[in-house]
Amino acid sequence: xxxxxxxxxxxxxxxxxxQAGAVATALTIGFDWWGPARRAAQAAPVAGMPFAPNAFLxxxxxxxxxxxxxxxxxxxxxxxGIATVLAEELDADWTAVRVESAPADAKxxxxxxxxxxxxxxxxxxxxxxxxxxxxxxxxxRAMLLEAAAQDWRxxxxxxxxDRSVIHHVASKRQASFGSLxxxxxxxxxxxxxxxxxxxxxxxxxxxxxxxxxxxxxxxTAQFTLDVVMPGMLVALLKRPPTFGSTVKSFDATAAxxxxxxxxxxxxxxGVAVIAKSFWAAKQGxxxxxxxxxxxxxxKRSSADIMAEYRxxxxxxxxxxxxxxxxxxxxxTASHTLTATYEFPYLAHAPMEPLxxxxxxxxxxxxxxxxxxxxxxxxxxxxxxxxxDPQQVSIHTLYAGGSFGRRANPGSDYLVEAVSxxxxxxxxxxxxxxxxxxxxxxxxxxxxxxxxxxxxxxxxKRELTGWRxxxxxQSIMSGSLFSMMIxxxxxxxxxxxxxxxxxxxxxxxxxxxxxxxxxxxxxWRVVGSSHTTFAxxxxxxxxxxxxxxxxxxxxxxxxxxxxxxLAVLDLAAQKAGWNEGPLPKGRGRGIAVAEAFKTxxxxxxxxSVDAGHVxxxxxxxxxxxxxxxxxxxxxxxxxxxxxxxxxxVLYGSITLKDGRVxxxxxxxxxxxxxxxxxxxxxxxxxxxEPPTGVGEPGxxxxxxxxxxxxxxxxxxxxxxxxxxxxGAA
Amino acid sequence: MPTTFVLNGAATSLDADPxxxxxxxxxxxxxxxxxxxxxxxxxxxACTVHVDGAAIRSCVMPLSAAAxxxxxxxxxxxxxxxxxxxxxxxxxxxxxxxxxxxxxIMSATALxxxxxxxxxxxxxxxxxGNICRCATYSRIRAAIHQAARSMQVPA
Numbered sequence: 001x002x003x004x005x006x007x008x009x010x011x012x013x014x015x016x017x018x019q020a021g022a023v024a025t026a027l028t029i030g031f032d033w034w035g036p037a038r039r040a041a042q043a044a045p046v047a048g049m050p051f052a053p054n055a056f057l058x059x060x061x062x063x064x065x066x067x068x069x070x071x072x073x074x075x076x077x078x079x080x081g082i083a084t085v086l087a088e089e090l091d092a093d094w095t096a097v098r099v100e101s102a103p104a105d106a107k108x109x110x111x112x113x114x115x116x117x118x119x120x121x122x123x124x125x126x127x128x129x130x131x132x133x134x135x136x137x138x139x140x141r142a143m144l145l146e147a148a149a150q151d152w153r154x155x156x157x158x159x160x161x162d163r164s165v166i167h168h169v170a171s172k173r174q175a176s177f178g179s180l181x182x183x184x185x186x187x188x189x190x191x192x193x194x195x196x197x198x199x200x201x202x203x204x205x206x207x208x209x210x211x212x213x214x215x216x217x218x219x220t221a222q223f224t225l226d227v228v229m230p231g232m233l234v235a236l237l238k239r240p241p242t243f244g245s246t247v248k249s250f251d252a253t254a255a256x257x258x259x260x261x262x263x264x265x266x267x268x269x270g271v272a273v274i275a276k277s278f279w280a281a282k283q284g285x286x287x288x289x290x291x292x293x294x295x296x297x298x299k300r301s302s303a304d305i306m307a308e309y310r311x312x313x314x315x316x317x318x319x320x321x322x323x324x325x326x327x328x329x330x331x332t333a334s335h336t337l338t339a340t341y342e343f344p345y346l347a348h349a350p351m352e353p354l355x356x357x358x359x360x361x362x363x364x365x366x367x368x369x370x371x372x373x374x375x376x377x378x379x380x381x382x383x384x385x386x387x388d389p390q391q392v393s394i395h396t397l398y399a400g401g402s403f404g405r406r407a408n409p410g411s412d413y414l415v416e417a418v419s420x421x422x423x424x425x426x427x428x429x430x431x432x433x434x435x436x437x438x439x440x441x442x443x444x445x446x447x448x449x450x451x452x453x454x455x456x457x458x459x460k461r462e463l464t465g466w467r468x469x470x471x472x473q474s475i476m477s478g479s480l481f482s483m484m485i486x487x488x489x490x491x492x493x494x495x496x497x498x499x500x501x502x503x504x505x506x507x508x509x510x511x512x513x514x515x516x517x518x519x520x521x522x523w524r525v526v527g528s529s530h531t532t533f534a535x536x537x538x539x540x541x542x543x544x545x546x547x548x549x550x551x552x553x554x555x556x557x558x559x560x561x562x563x564x565l566a567v568l569d570l571a572a573q574k575a576g577w578n579e580g581p582l583p584k585g586r587g588r589g590i591a592v593a594e595a596f597k598t599x600x601x602x603x604x605x606x607s608v609d610a611g612h613v614x615x616x617x618x619x620x621x622x623x624x625x626x627x628x629x630x631x632x633x634x635x636x637x638x639x640x641x642x643x644x645x646x647x648v649l650y651g652s653i654t655l656k657d658g659r660v661x662x663x664x665x666x667x668x669x670x671x672x673x674x675x676x677x678x679x680x681x682x683x684x685x686x687x688e689p690p691t692g693v694g695e696p697g698x699x700x701x702x703x704x705x706x707x708x709x710x711x712x713x714x715x716x717x718x719x720x721x722x723x724x725x726g727a728a
Numbered sequence: 729m730p731t732t733f734v735l736n737g738a739a740t741s742l743d744a745d746p747x748x749x750x751x752x753x754x755x756x757x758x759x760x761x762x763x764x765x766x767x768x769x770x771x772x773x774a775c776t777v778h779v780d781g782a783a784i785r786s787c788v789m790p791l792s793a794a795a796x797x798x799x800x801x802x803x804x805x806x807x808x809x810x811x812x813x814x815x816x817x818x819x820x821x822x823x824x825x826x827x828x829x830x831x832x833i834m835s836a837t838a839l840x841x842x843x844x845x846x847x848x849x850x851x852x853x854x855x856x857g858n859i860c861r862c863a864t865y866s867r868i869r870a871a872i873h874q875a876a877r878s879m880q881v882p883a
Contacts, residue, residue, distance in 0.1 A: 007818075075825030075862045209821060216826030217817045219762025219802030223827060226761035259745075277756050278765075279748045351766050351774060351827040351861050400764070400827025401861045436767040631821055635867070639824055642863020665771040665859060674852035676865035 007209045008083065008097040051181040053143055053189050055108040056086060056136040063164055063178030065092045067133075070102045070109035070118060071125040072372050073212055074350075074399035074406070075639070076694035077632035078125040080210040084628055085129060088203045089137030089196060092177070093164035099211050101396035104374035119373040121407045121522070123596040123692020126628055130689055131195075138193035140184075147183035148175050198626065198687050207631040212398065223400050224355045225433070227368050232357070232429040233262055235420045236281040236438075238288050239270040242297035242658040243443055244517045247271060247290060254287040264288070265423035269412075272420045278433055298517025299658040302448060305516055306342060309450035309471040313340070317469055317510035318488040320498040324506035326456075329465025333456035337545050339538055341453070342719045343472075343530040345653035346446035346523050347439065347668055352400020354413040354434040354442075360385055360421040365392045367414060370399025372406035376480065380411035384418040403524040403643070408444055409479035440668050441660045445653050446523030447473040447493075451534040456506070461546040463557065465506040468497050468534065473520045474513045488513065492522060496531030496699065501564055501594060502539060502557040518655070524643060525695040528595040533648070533720070536591035536703030541716065550707060551577050551590050558592075563623050563684075567601040568592045570621035570682050575603035582712075585609055586616070589707025591700035598696040599623040599684075602641070604677075606708040613709060613722070615645060615677040618701060623684035625691045633693045634681040640697025641679055646671030648702035652721050733794045736760075736804025746792035751775045753791040754801055762802035762830045766859070773858030776831035776838075777801050783838035783854075802830040809840035812875035820871045824862035832858050836872050845876050 050066075051059040058066040067086050073079040079099040087097050102109045106118050112132065113124035141161060148166045149156045152173055160167045164177045198204070215221035240246065250271045252264035260280025265272050273284035330336055356369040358381075365385045371377055374394050382389040399406055406413075417432035424430060434442070449472035456465030474490035476482050484491055489511055491498075498509045523529055543553035551572050558565045572578070572590060582588060585608055592601040605617040620637045627633055650669035654661045662668040706717040717723075730741040735758060744757045749768075754760050754777065763786060766774030770785035777786045778800040805814075813836045816822075823829045832855070839846055839854040846854070851872050860868070 075823075077824070209818070210823075212826065213818055213821055213823055216823035216829050217814050217833065219830045221826050223764075225765060228759070228761070277748075277752065279745065279752045279756075349861060351764070351772070351825065351859065353765065399825065401825040403861070433765075436769070436772075635821065635824060635864070638866050639863045642865060643861065646863070664767050664769050666769070670859055670861060671863060671865075672857075672859060673855040673865045673868065676863065676869075679866050 006095045007214065008094050008211045051140070051185045053140045053184070054136045055102070056133055057090070057140050059140070059177055059181050061178050061181050063093070063096050063176050065090065065097045065164070065177070067097060067099050068102045069099050070111070071120040071129070072101070072370060072396050072399050074120070074370060074372065074402040076125070076636060077210060077629065078120065079212055080632060081126050081628050082129055082133060083211060084203050084208070085126070086133040086137040088201055089134045090141045091161035091163065094203060094208060096164055097211070104378040104392070104394040106375040109374070117373070118375040119407060121372065121404070123598065123695045125692065126690045127597070127692055134195050135193055138195055139190050142190050142193055143184045143187045144177055144180050146187050147180040151175070151183065204626065204628050205630070208629060210632065221398055223352055224357060224369050224397050225352060225400070227357045227397070227431060229357070229359070229429040232431060233274050233276060234278045234281045235272045235274045235430050235432045236285040236435070237267070237270050237272045237416055237420065237432065238285050238290055239438065239442070240292050240297070242294055242299060243519060244297040245292040245294045248293040249291045251289040254289070255284040258284050258287060263424055265420060267416065267419040267423050269416050269419070272423070274420065274424055274430060281433070282435070297658055300516070300655065301657055302345065302655040305448060306450060309448070309514065310340070312471045312512045312514065313450055313452040313469050315512065317512040319508065320489045320494040320511050321507060321509040326465045326467045326506045326508040329456040329506040330454065330467070333464060334459040335457040335461070335545060337455040337457070337541060339453050339541055339716070339718060341451040341534045341537065343449040343533070344651065344720060345448045345518065346647055346651045347653050348403040348405035348523055349439060349668060349670060350399070350401030350403060350405055353436055353439050354405070355432060356414050356417040357429055357431045358417045358421040359427065359429040360418065361427050363387070363391060365418060366395070367392065367417070368395045368397055369414060370402065370406055371396045372399065372402055373408065373411065376409060377411040377414050380415050381418045384415045385422060404522040404526070405444065408521055409481060412444065436664045440653070440662050440664060443519040444521035445518065446529060447475065447520040449530045451530065453534060453538040455538070455542045455545070457542070457545060463502070463504050463542055463546070466500070466502070466504040466508070468500070468509045469512065470494060470497060470510070470531070471512040472514055473516060473518070475520055475522055475526070477513070492527045494531065495527035496593065496595065497527070497535060499594070500535050501561050502554070503560055504557070524640070525595050525698040528593055528699040529647070532591070532593040532595070532699040533702045533706070536593070536700060537706050537716070537718070540589070540703070540707045540710065554590070554592065563599050564592055564594060566684055567599045567621040567623050570684060571601035571603050571619050574621065574680060574682055575605070575619035577603060585712060587708045587711025587713070589704045589709070589711055591704035591707060593696065593699035595696040595699045597691040598693060600637070600696045600700055602700040602704045604701065604704040604708040606705060606712055608709060608712040613649070615675070615705060617678045618704070619680045620697065621682045621684065622693065622697070623686055624693050625686050625688035627683050627686070628690055630683055633683055636693040637681040637697040638679045640695065641701045642671050642676055644698040644701035645675070645677070645705065648705060648720055648722060649675070650721050731791045731795050733796060734798045736800055742791065744791055746790060748791045749787050750777070750789045750791050750794050750799070751786040754786060754799070760801050760803050764827055764830055766828065772828070773835060774828050774831040776834040776858065778834060778838055781838070781841065783835045802834060805834070805837055807837065807841060808879060809875065810837045812878045813837050813840060813871070816871035816875040816878065820867050820874065822864050822867040822871050824864055828858060828860045832860065832868055836868065836875070839872065840875060840879070844879060846872060
């Protein structure tokens with residue numbers, strides 16, 4: 001993992017932005033929340049007029065190259081990837097590149113994969129930026145070349161660029177980007193530009209260091225938790241004990257009497273204590289007495305809801321895919337197979353509990369957050385504040401993880417923060433801080449699902465029919481994404497199932513969408529977090545019924561899908577699949593997935609000893625198109641595997657009479673160091689456009705583990721999370 | 729009544745509720761934001777600091793318990809093991825979201841200050857109290873081994 005290219009600059013400090021950006025562009029957002037000690041350490045201001053040929057790039061007269069990121073950096077490496085793509089076509093010196101976050105602006109910074117909104121999700125950052133940022137870099141390069149050509153009175157074709165320096169070899173002249181900025185800024189932006197041949201890439205495809213790592217190693221990286229402003233207050237919100245409850249009445253006498261408590265306000269989501277410190281706000285909230293109106297609350301237990309889902313799986317459902325005639329295939333089959341799979345609610349539990357800082361005035365609302373859905377959040381915050389969206393500005397900071405949680409159409413935590421600031425009334429900046437308990441209790445979970453699968457095999461044991469019924473809540477229903485629901489099918493409920501790749505003549509994928517009072521949301525890899533498990537665990541059962549090896553059986557049914565076959569073969573080969581079985585008590589399992597157009601196959605090796613499961617090794621093969629930074633791709637696969645393993649082994653949010661039974665990382669277990677297997681990642685070489693890597697690595701690991709446990713112990717894991725250790 | 733202790737090598741007196749967890753005293757009173765809040769119950773390790781050289785969870789330690797002790801945060805680590813850990817963290821590109829990494833680095837540094845050549849079992853024992861939701865665990869393990877190797881070379 002030693003990198004090929006030297007370290008780039010730290011992401012730009014705001015003071016730099018304040019001084020440099022004010023001159024040339026409308027990007028400036030004046031704020032300064034660092035303490036005096038930090039301010040002294042900030043980058044020196046840039047002298048003169050920077051060159052800002054488009055919304056994504058600014059080059060200073062000192063040669064500094066600032067890339068403006070429209071995507072949030074939440075760990076997935078987006079800042080580095082974005083800067084890489086632009087810097088590649090610019091031929092910038094990587095050590096001079098820095099990254100800063102874009103303001104909320106759908107016109108300039110929309111996610112082209114989403115249409116007209118700015119946001120990060122669906123592993124789309126690189127895919128939607130690929131052409132846009134290469135062109136942004138390439139056009140700027142062309143302008144700098146034109147400036148040099150005019151200065152030297154030579155044809156552009158005679159010039160070359162190497163790490164931010166333009167050379168005219170024949171006359172032995174050279175000029176830095178910084179020295180050409182003033183002239184380049186006067187030239188027209190070219191309408192078109194020829195992009196590099198991939199063979200000429202010097203950054204793309206190389207392992208180069210992330211722009212954010214140094215600050216994340218010395219403790220100086222700025223998260224929302226770290227925002228401090230003069231006079232800033234901290235708010236904690238007491239929320240209802242059940243989903244759908246509201247405040248009936250409250251007594252704040254004891255809370256208000258505590259030192260440091262400044263105000264107690266009722267807002268639509270509960271009662272907030274506003275104080276001079278976190279600790280005072282926490283004590284104040286503990287002292288609050290609130291009576292809740294639970295008339296409209298969801299009071300069922302998750303076990304009751306799952307029981308209803310089991311019944312619904314045998315009722316008519318809507319069709320998400322229909323090939324041939326599954327009923328006939330089942331009728332004429334010589335052998336049929338049925339299995340059901342159960343998936344719990346899951347919390348995202350990012351390490352940074354949700355937080356946001358809001359400064360609200362009569363005509364403006366400024367927000368600082370690890371913001372993932374900037375223009376959606378801008379609109380929701382505006383509504384809560386009683387302002388126009390243009391009056392809301394968003395400063396996107398590093399997010400301490402998200403896994404989907406911060407990409408929520410209702411902007412829950414931001415709306416809370418704005419509503420608290422509004423209720424407080426003063427123009428004081430307020431930081432809303434969630435605790436871990438708030439996070440675990442807070443809803444917007446990955447939905448609970450029940451899956452029922454049936455297979456038909458003919459007398460030759462060939463797979464002739466595949467029926468897959470999914471029962472669960474819709475993520476998109478009732479949100480601004482509801483327009484994506486067609487014929488009653490929320491695509492995020494069936495992705496990974498409706499596009500199941502195996503060649504089967506008769507296929508029916510059906511969806512029964514349920515309604516509960518539990519708010520739900522996408523969770524890393526979204527639909528494939530459950531559909532891939534069901535498909536890949538069940539195809540293993542089918543292979544067993546057909547008397548065939550799970551790997552070679554999959555191969556036969558994927559002959560038409562060369563890219564999926566390639567990752568499957570690569571993972572199997574690197575794992576030594578064909579080198580004979582593992583010793584008694586150990587087993588290998590395989591699974592493959594396509595998620596967000598990225599193909600991933602994994603082989604898991606497991607030891608099962610007296611029912612105790614230990615994941616020893618995971619071999620992962622990935623095809624994500626052109627690999628932009630192989631080290632970040634590997635990191636995302638490693639992380640996705642650890643995240644997915646934690647979920648299938650332990651992850652579960654349960655409700656008892658409507659109340660969430662888990663509170664913190666004791667009840668809601670996640671993977672820890674001692675449980676992390678050895679992981680090997682292999683990347684398929686490709687010149688296809690890049691696809692995402694933040695999520696797809698999560699999808700196959702659960703079923704590959706389930707299949708490995710079967711190989712080791714003969715037991716099928718069909719209920720998630722897997723039963724407590726000792727049951728396998 | 730102020731609580732007096734040594735913070736990152738400097739005598740420090742913090743005038744705050746003695747029951748306030750050390751985490752919040754460090755962050756909000758002393759103004760050192762590198763130490764993070766993750767769970768408030770000593771379950772995740774994001775708040776790990778050194779107290780008299782031992783890795784402790786500052787989110788459950790009252791400020792009063794720090795009186796007279798030496799407290800070191802991510803902003804104040806300078807030992808050779810600390811430098812080796814931070815260098816290995818960069819070389820192996822460990823962080824993703826980065827939020828837990830101050831705590832990871834404090835736990836890893838405390839380990840290497842006591843044990844110059846930890847085994848995988850030693851690492852499991854010292855590091856399993858630090859959660860990383862990005863699951864950077866493989867790289868953390870590799871970086872601790874690398875830091876240990878780098879310290880075998882005379883400085």
